Amino acid sequence: MSDVILVGLPYIAVALAILVGVYRFKTDTFSHSSFSSQLLENQKLFWGSALWHYAIVLILLAHFIAFLIPPLWGVIYGGATVAFEAFGLILSLVGFLALGWLMMRRFSSRRVFVVTSRMDWVVVSLLLLQMALGFLVALSYRWGGQWFVSSTAPWLWSLATLNPQADYVSAMPFLVQLHFLVGFLLIALYPFSRLVHLVFFPIHYLWRPYQRVIWNRAPRPGLGAARSVPEDIRLRRLSS
Amino acid sequence: MDIRAQVSMVFHLDKCIGCHTCSIACKNIWTDRQGTEYMWWNNVETKPGTGYPTQWEDQEKYKGGWERDSRGRLKLKLQGRAGALTNIFYNPSLPTLDDYYEPWTYDYKNLFDAPEGDDQPTARAVSLVTGDFMDTLEAGPNWDDDLGGSEVYAANDPNILKALTENEQQAVRTLEQTVFFYLPRICNHCLNPGCVAACPTGAIYKRGEDGIVLISQNRCRAWRMCVSGCPYKKTYFNWSTGKSEKCILCYPRLESGQPPACFHSCVGRIRYIGMVLYDADGIEQAARSNDHGLVDAQKALIMDPFDPEVIAGAKRNGVGDSVVAAAQVSPVYKFVKTWGLALPLHPEFRTLPMLFYVPPLLPVIAAIRDGQYETTAGMESAPADETGPNLNTVDQARLPLSYMASLFTAGNLEQMRKVFHKMVAVRMYMRQEQVGDQKEEEVEEALRRAEFTSEDCLRVFELTSLPTFEERFVVPPMERERAMDGELPPLDPYSRKAAGGFGFRDAPARRF
Numbered sequence: 001m002s003d004v005i006l007v008g009l010p011y012i013a014v015a016l017a018i019l020v021g022v023y024r025f026k027t028d029t030f031s032h033s034s035f036s037s038q039l040l041e042n043q044k045l046f047w048g049s050a051l052w053h054y055a056i057v058l059i060l061l062a063h064f065i066a067f068l069i070p071p072l073w074g075v076i077y078g079g080a081t082v083a084f085e086a087f088g089l090i091l092s093l094v095g096f097l098a099l100g101w102l103m104m105r106r107f108s109s110r111r112v113f114v115v116t117s118r119m120d121w122v123v124v125s126l127l128l129l130q131m132a133l134g135f136l137v138a139l140s141y142r143w144g145g146q147w148f149v150s151s152t153a154p155w156l157w158s159l160a161t162l163n164p165q166a167d168y169v170s171a172m173p174f175l176v177q178l179h180f181l182v183g184f185l186l187i188a189l190y191p192f193s194r195l196v197h198l199v200f201f202p203i204h205y206l207w208r209p210y211q212r213v214i215w216n217r218a219p220r221p222g223l224g225a226a227r228s229v230p231e232d233i234r235l236r237r238l239s240s
Numbered sequence: 241m242d243i244r245a246q247v248s249m250v251f252h253l254d255k256c257i258g259c260h261t262c263s264i265a266c267k268n269i270w271t272d273r274q275g276t277e278y279m280w281w282n283n284v285e286t287k288p289g290t291g292y293p294t295q296w297e298d299q300e301k302y303k304g305g306w307e308r309d310s311r312g313r314l315k316l317k318l319q320g321r322a323g324a325l326t327n328i329f330y331n332p333s334l335p336t337l338d339d340y341y342e343p344w345t346y347d348y349k350n351l352f353d354a355p356e357g358d359d360q361p362t363a364r365a366v367s368l369v370t371g372d373f374m375d376t377l378e379a380g381p382n383w384d385d386d387l388g389g390s391e392v393y394a395a396n397d398p399n400i401l402k403a404l405t406e407n408e409q410q411a412v413r414t415l416e417q418t419v420f421f422y423l424p425r426i427c428n429h430c431l432n433p434g435c436v437a438a439c440p441t442g443a444i445y446k447r448g449e450d451g452i453v454l455i456s457q458n459r460c461r462a463w464r465m466c467v468s469g470c471p472y473k474k475t476y477f478n479w480s481t482g483k484s485e486k487c488i489l490c491y492p493r494l495e496s497g498q499p500p501a502c503f504h505s506c507v508g509r510i511r512y513i514g515m516v517l518y519d520a521d522g523i524e525q526a527a528r529s530n531d532h533g534l535v536d537a538q539k540a541l542i543m544d545p546f547d548p549e550v551i552a553g554a555k556r557n558g559v560g561d562s563v564v565a566a567a568q569v570s571p572v573y574k575f576v577k578t579w580g581l582a583l584p585l586h587p588e589f590r591t592l593p594m595l596f597y598v599p600p601l602l603p604v605i606a607a608i609r610d611g612q613y614e615t616t617a618g619m620e621s622a623p624a625d626e627t628g629p630n631l632n633t634v635d636q637a638r639l640p641l642s643y644m645a646s647l648f649t650a651g652n653l654e655q656m657r658k659v660f661h662k663m664v665a666v667r668m669y670m671r672q673e674q675v676g677d678q679k680e681e682e683v684e685e686a687l688r689r690a691e692f693t694s695e696d697c698l699r700v701f702e703l704t705s706l707p708t709f710e711e712r713f714v715v716p717p718m719e720r721e722r723a724m725d726g727e728l729p730p731l732d733p734y735s736r737k738a739a740g741g742f743g744f745r746d747a748p749a750r751r752f
């Protein structure tokens with residue numbers, strides 16, 4: 001059983017996320033959107049959306065650093081363990097409350113309710129559950145930042161290097177394993193939901209030129225042929 | 241010099257009758273879909289009024305367009321680059337649906353299906369967003385049409401509040417002094433568009449060939465910064481598909497040589513469309529001019545299409561001969577450059593809008609005084625006499641010159657007055673020609689002041705009052721068709737085979 005959840009599910013989830021994610025992007029680029037509902041409801045959104053996004057970005061960042069760059073994690077975490085754990089607890093609580101607030105907003109505002117798909121409800125419910133689990137794990141099993149590096153990180157690395165060893169985490173408490181399960185479920189749902197918006201975070205806005213000019217038919221002489229022409233436009237250009 | 245071509249426009253406000261035919265033509269073609277019901281890519285506002293969305297001109301509220309920083313450099317009023325990323329989860333300057341209005345239809349079915357009863361069945365309003373009944377309709381398209389509710393709407397026109405003195409505001413509010421005109425608006429297809437610059441993804445672009453500004457529906461990710469970045473509020477967020485949309489200047493029609501639907505259907509024939517050649521190298525410099533120099537700086541970007549150097553520059557950039565030829569007979573060039581009659585709307589937003597307006601020579605000079613209808617009322621200095629109406633009323637206009645200057649010249653009164661003097665000269669000259677009841681020396685004085693010759697007046701009159709369809713709309717059709725007809729140098733008709741397509745193969749609707 002534990003192999004199904006700790007080995008099978010992660011591989012299926014990541015495979016789905018990558019394969020379906022790429023397939024969806026190639027075949028249905030149009031569907032990639034964050035589907036903001038701010039136009040429809042502006043008042044309640046602020047506290048929910050801003051707090052939720054900042055909290056989850058920081059939390060995910062901590063997870064990824066601990067998994068990908070353990071030495072860096074050792075330095076920043078080891079220096080202030082208690083403060084870090086406390087901050088993490090607060091963040092997960094803030095994230096949980098903000099997400100709950102957003103969910104309440106979707107229920108209470110008719111305009112937002114009607115633009116909420118079934119998949120939105122599934123995703124937001126799982127995320128809420130995941131935040132609660134994360135909070136409880138951090139509260140009950142101290143100190144997560146330490147045991148993560150010696151158990152979860154090696155397990156994830158064993159998965160990443162195609163040498164799966166569930167033993168690292170198979171004896172962990174139920175809550176922790178549930179946290180893993182829901183986490184990979186969310187990854188599996190990524191290409192089937194609006195979660196896709198997170199890979200389009202427009203970091204390149206920091207350096208892109210303000211103005212964009214695209215020559216459709218005959219690129220301007222002197223400009224590299226299709227340098228500034230995005231994929232969907234390039235298809236329409238002269239084939240010669 | 242970096243010469244490019246731009247499809248540019250002129251709206252002659254003296255001719256607009258406010259019939260909204262343009263808006264309906266556009267709506268029927270482009271925005272009759274779920275999520276776009278509230279969008280009016282073309283709308284006609286009553287001025288004075290708060291417009292659509294409410295008070296869109298108030299950039300302290302909506303943060304659209306550009307401003308200069310302390311060192312004179314251009315920056316988006318909305319936010320810096322880092323600000324775009326930190327505000328992405330919540331855009332503090334986004335208008336909400338209530339700033340436009342909640343679109344609705346009526347429950348017509350009830351008129352047929354209602355059970356027998358003592359009362360007439362009614363068709364209640366049904367929201368097109370939620371599908372719920374709406375018991376009170378608080379706003380709708382053109383809610384303040386023809387000054388409806390003007391104590392709220394006209395009184396809160398940002399131009400009135402900003403540019404008029406308390407006395408002037410009081411005068412405008414006086415019933416006997418009531419005055420309004422119409423302001424049709426579409427996307428200005430700016431040279432320095434705020435929406436393009438504000439889009440974090442870079443989904444919005446200006447077409448090199450004709451300057452039309454478009455949003456790639458495939459690349460838009462609903463970060464909705466364009467809605468704020470455009471000071472004219474001419475990009476709209478489709479709440480159903482999660483994509484921003486805007487006026488596309490009917491480019492499928494333009495490419496086949498037809499004017500956009502709003503132009504084609506205009507009942508008052510107020511609209512002109514034509515090519516202009518501009519120098520793209522000067523854009524930033526022009527956009528950084530000080531407020532009162534903005535209009536002239538923008539006009540200086542528009543080049544003489546007969547200048548051999550300009551033509552050579554256009555050729556270097558691949559601008560087609562047919563486009564240059566069209567630019568040489570462009571009605572827009574005449575109104576904007578030759579005669580200097582047309583002005584951009586709110587140049588102080590610094591986006592260099594390429595839709596120009598011939599301002600309205602308001603009002604029709606008549607008023608009720610002591611119960612009498614007087615054609616020359618309001619002009620104490622020029623009482624009615626046997627010489628016919630005094631048309632020379634620029635500084636006594638019911639809407640103060642400062643109001644017009646706030647709209648069209650970033651507050652430059654002198655520039656505004658100059659345009660009106662030209663319009664007055666044409667009126668007086670033509671009145672004298674056709675009716676002959678003006679004073680000869682006054683007409684001459686008016687011409688001198690306007691720096692117009694009688695020939696100029698005739699040309700302006702012709703293009704204002706008598707233009708044919710072909711004179712109003714000078715759009716070069718696709719080169720392929722004309723090459724095949726032998727009008728242009730031969731072009732392999734198959735050279736663009738498989739280069740185009742039918743666009744979306746899937747319906748542009750939400751799927752996830």
